[in-house]
Amino acid sequence: MDIFGILTLCGGIAMFLYGMRVMGDGIEKRAGRQMSMILEKLTANPIKGILLGAGVTGIIQSSAATTVMVVGFVNSGIMKLSQATGVIMGANLGTTITAWILSLSGIHGESLLLQLLKPSSFSPVLALIGIMLLLFAKKNKHKDVGTIMLGFAVLMFGMQTMSGAVEPLADMPEFTNILTLFKNPILGTLTGVAITAVIQSSSASVGILQAISVTGVITFDEALPIILGMNIGACIITLLSSVGTSREARRAAFVHLYFSLFGKTLLTTLFLIADLIFSFPFMDIIMDPVSIAIMHTALNLISIVAMLPFRGMLERFAILTVKDGQERGEEDIFLDKRFLATPGLAVERSRDLTKEMADLCISSFRDAASLISHFDDKVYHDVIEAENRTDLYEDRIGSYLVVLSAESLTHTDNRNAQKLLHAIGDFERIGDHALNIAQSCEEMHRKGVSFSPAAAGELRVIMNAVSEVLELSVRAFFEDDTALASRVEPLEDVVDDLRAELKSRHINRLQQGTCTIELGFIFSDLLTNFERISDHCSNIAAYVIQTSLHSMETHSYMHGLKTSGSELYDSAQAAYRRKYNLKA
Numbered sequence: 254m255d256i257f258g259i260l261t262l263c264g265g266i267a268m269f270l271y272g273m274r275v276m277g278d279g280i281e282k283r284a285g286r287q288m289s290m291i292l293e294k295l296t297a298n299p300i301k302g303i304l305l306g307a308g309v310t311g312i313i314q315s316s317a318a319t320t321v322m323v324v325g326f327v328n329s330g331i332m333k334l335s336q337a338t339g340v341i342m343g344a345n346l347g348t349t350i351t352a353w354i355l356s357l358s359g360i361h362g363e364s365l366l367l368q369l370l371k372p373s374s375f376s377p378v379l380a381l382i383g384i385m386l387l388l389f390a391k392k393n394k395h396k397d398v399g400t401i402m403l404g405f406a407v408l409m410f411g412m413q414t415m416s417g418a419v420e421p422l423a424d425m426p427e428f429t430n431i432l433t434l435f436k437n438p439i440l441g442t443l444t445g446v447a448i449t450a451v452i453q454s455s456s457a458s459v460g461i462l463q464a465i466s467v468t469g470v471i472t473f474d475e476a477l478p479i480i481l482g483m484n485i486g487a488c489i490i491t492l493l494s495s496v497g498t499s500r501e502a503r504r505a506a507f508v509h510l511y512f513s514l515f516g517k518t519l520l521t522t523l524f525l526i527a528d529l530i531f532s533f534p535f536m537d538i539i540m541d542p543v544s545i546a547i548m549h550t551a552l553n554l555i556s557i558v559a560m561l562p563f564r565g566m567l568e569r570f571a572i573l574t575v576k577d578g579q580e581r582g583e584e585d586i587f588l589d590k591r592f593l594a595t596p597g598l599a600v601e602r603s604r605d606l607t608k609e610m611a612d613l614c615i616s617s618f619r620d621a622a623s624l625i626s627h628f629d630d631k632v633y634h635d636v637i638e639a640e641n642r643t644d645l646y647e648d649r650i651g652s653y654l655v656v657l658s659a660e661s662l663t664h665t666d667n668r669n670a671q672k673l674l675h676a677i678g679d680f681e682r683i684g685d686h687a688l689n690i691a692q693s694c695e696e697m698h699r700k701g702v703s704f705s706p707a708a709a710g711e712l713r714v715i716m717n718a719v720s721e722v723l724e725l726s727v728r729a730f731f732e733d734d735t736a737l738a739s740r741v742e743p744l745e746d747v748v749d750d751l752r753a754e755l756k757s758r759h760i761n762r763l764q765q766g767t768c769t770i771e772l773g774f775i776f777s778d779l780l781t782n783f784e785r786i787s788d789h790c791s792n793i794a795a796y797v798i799q800t801s802l803h804s805m806e807t808h809s810y811m812h813g814l815k816t817s818g819s820e821l822y823d824s825a826q827a828a829y830r831r832k833y834n835l836k837a
Contacts, residue, residue, distance in 0.1 A: 258418055265414030266461065272408030273351075273457050278661075279400035299339040299564060303557060306343020316348035316487060317454060318595075320509055321494040325592050328495075328502035334571070337505040338564045342512060345484065345553045351456035352546035355412055355463050380406035393663045415464035435475040438525055442518075445482020446489075455487035459549055463542040473548075474528075474536040480549055481521050485513045500575055507571040515567070516556035590656075599657050600666045600673070603650055604731075607673050610646040610680050611727045613639050617687040618723060618786065622716045624694035625779070626709065636691040643684035647677045672800050676730060679789040683723070686782040686789075693775050693782075702772055711758065711835065712779065715751045718833045719783045722748060726790035729797050741794035743826035747833055748787040752780045754835060 310319045323340050326332035332340075379402040386399025435441035449458040462479060465471060488510040495506035528536055540548070560567065592599040617639035620632050654674045662670065697703060704712065722744045729737035759776050762768040768776075 258421060262415060262418035265411050265416075265418055265464070267411070268407055269411030269415060269460060269464075270452060270454075270457055272404050272406070272411050273454065273460070274404070276401055276404030276408055279397050279404055299335075299561065302336060302339025303343035303346070303561075306340035306345075307347035308343075309340075310344040310347025311350040316344040316456070317490040319344040319347065320487075320491045320506075322592075322595065322598070324491060324495050324502045324505050327505045328499045334501050334504050334508070334568055335564075338508050338512075338568060341505070341509045342557050342560070342564070345487075345512070346550070346557060348456050348487075349546065349550040349553055352459050352463065352542075352549045355409075355460045356542040356546040357409075376406045376409040379403070380410075397663075412460065412464055415461065416467040419465050419468055435479055436472075438478040438481075438521070441475065441478025442482035442485065445479040445484075446486040447482075448479075449483045449486025450489045453490055455483045458483045458486070459545065463545050466540050466542055466545055469539055469541075471540045472537050473540060473544075476540045476545060476548060477521065477524075477552075480545070480552060481517050484517055484552070485510075488513050503575045504568070504571040507574050508567050511567045511570050512556070512560060515563075516560040517552060520555060520559060521552070590653075593657060593660060596657060596660045596662045597666050599653070599660075600662075600669050603654055603657070603673050604669065606646065606650055607677055607680070608731050610643055610650070610677065611731070613643055613646070614680050614683045614687065615723055615727060617643070617684055618690075619720065621687040621690040621694070622720070624691055624698075625704075625712060625716075628694055628698035633691050633695055636688055640684045640688040643681050647681040650677050668800055672796050675796050676793055679792045683786050683789050686786045689782045690779060693778050697772075697775060700771070702769070702775075704772065704776065705762070705767065708759065708762070708768065708772075708776060711755050712776075714833055714835060715748065715755060715780070715783050718744065718748050718751060718829070719786055722787050722790045726793040730793050733797060733800075735798050735801050738794040738797040739821070740825050742791055743822055744829045745787045745791040746826055747829040748784060750830075751833060751835070752784045755780055758835075 306319060306323075310316045320341055323332065323337045323344075327334060327337050383399040383402030383404075383406060386395050387403065390396050390399060435444060445458070448461070449455050452458055452461075459480065462471075462476065462483070466476070488506075491506045491509045495503045527533075538544075592602055617636050620639070621636050623629075624632060624636075651674060654670050657670055658667070658674075703709075722741060725737060725744065726741045728734065729741065756777065759768065759773060763770070763773050
């Protein structure tokens with residue numbers, strides 16, 4: 254092979270890897286979110302876990318992506334180690350689908366059907382359709398399909414280029430002499446591990462082996478240890494992805510490693526020992542892309558069948574490797590950067606944690622409001638702790654969404670990410686106002702003062718209104734319900750009116766001498782915090798409505814809503830006025 258042949262081979266490898274990357278990214282972007290949601294919800298049964306792991310990997314064309322996703326699930330507490338084991342086993346089987354697709358390049362025959370199945374026949378058509386979708390399609394989902402088609406075409410073209418470049422190697426004694434070295438199981442396995450570790454994809458490394466097999470000089474006993482090593486090398490990707498994760502997530506990564514080591518290595522070793530005893534005649538048969546695909550599938554399938562009864566043992570080995578006491582602090586277990594590879598899933602996880610943040614704000618407000626009538630030191634400190642935690646939520650979710658916004662998002666995912674990014678600021682401020690309310694109550698307790706029955710009764714009215722507007726806005730936001738969201742602003746206006754009326758009544762009590770200046774300041778602070786919470790609820794509801802209108806111009810929308818004279822708005826406001834009517 255001359256210098257031009259080497260350059261052609263390198264170019265073919267580059268196109269092959271790039272095509273696999275583009276196709277995988279397109280599939281993952283289009284279907285990754287749905288596939289990951291299935292993984293999350295349907296993995297209780299180990300057989301189902303294996304089938305789901307195989308199915309998801311077969312669809313997104315990457316066992317690395319599946320196992321890294323699983324590590325992320327375990328790291329976030331969504332999935333247990335026992336559930337992850339079956340999925341990891343299945344991912345090893347699902348990754349063999351790629352080898353079967355690539356084996357199409359080895360099809361030979363003169364019939365029309367066989368000619369149509371050859372990549373050289375249909376890849377140009379897919380490339381043409383793909384580029385037209387990318388250039389002219391308006392919808393993102395159509396562009397994603399175009400990316401998948403174009404990626405597949407580039408992948409197959411790279412495969413053909415590699416195969417064509419290595420064909421002359423069949424006549425080179427030096428090349429065949431090198432291949433004979435791989436008959437040594439240890440050397441062949443290490444070579445497979447090294448190739449996969451470098452290119453970070455077992456599917457791609459097996460594809461390269463399939464391309465080399467067209468030389469007609471690779472035998473069964475040379476290919477077996479290399480494929481074994483490629484499977485073990487895939488574990489390196491998972492292990493690297495688990496660095497800095499929780500104890501359970503690191504254990505999941507080691508389950509993947511031990512499955513390959515104990516399963517594939519043990520079975521292969523027993524097979525080679527049996528060959529030494531019985532001298533299997535097929536060890537010297539020449540391998541082609543199809544036979545390599547068969548070997549790859551058989552090796553993984555037999556390993557799963559053999560190791561399934563011992564999955565508990567794999568988990569115990571992982572637990573012994575990553576012992577208790579190495580767990581990270583709870584505050585670090587938030588959003589996993591591994592989910593950024595699947596933006597739809599990253600948005601969904603951000604939404605889940607924003608929901609936790611919102612629920613924390615609701616409980617914090619209720620706790621703070623309860624302190625007005627009965628101060629409890631434990632409840633007071635619970636509110637302080639909740640406020641600190643909402644700050645942490647805002648920091649982690651906000652930073653994560655900023656990083657996520659730089660990824661290639663679908664229109665829907667981008668819109669949802671922006672909505673979350675706006676809302677977390679309001680939820681954090683609600684937590685701040687809940688703390689302010691609790692601090693005002695602590696001041697009253699410390700000074701030994703309390704409100705009159707009349708003032709306490711008035712506060713209960715506005716507290717109930719704020720509690721309703723808070724729950725209503727949170728429900729509307731997470732149910733994405735514009736009908737619920739449209740009921741928030743009328744209630745927020747009622748809260749504003751209640752604040753003004755209560756402030757006026759308290760001034761009258763001050764003038765009559767039935768209330769002290771000191772309690773007057775505290776009463777005013779409480780009203781201000783109630784009204785500010787209601788304002789943030791109005792913002793949250795507006796995000797829901799504005800997102801449905803594909804705009805985030807919140808203030809202009811709210812102004813138009815209040816001045817439009819809408820019958821629905823006016824009737825809702827009147828109903829809330831009757832419900833929260835202040836008795837004279």
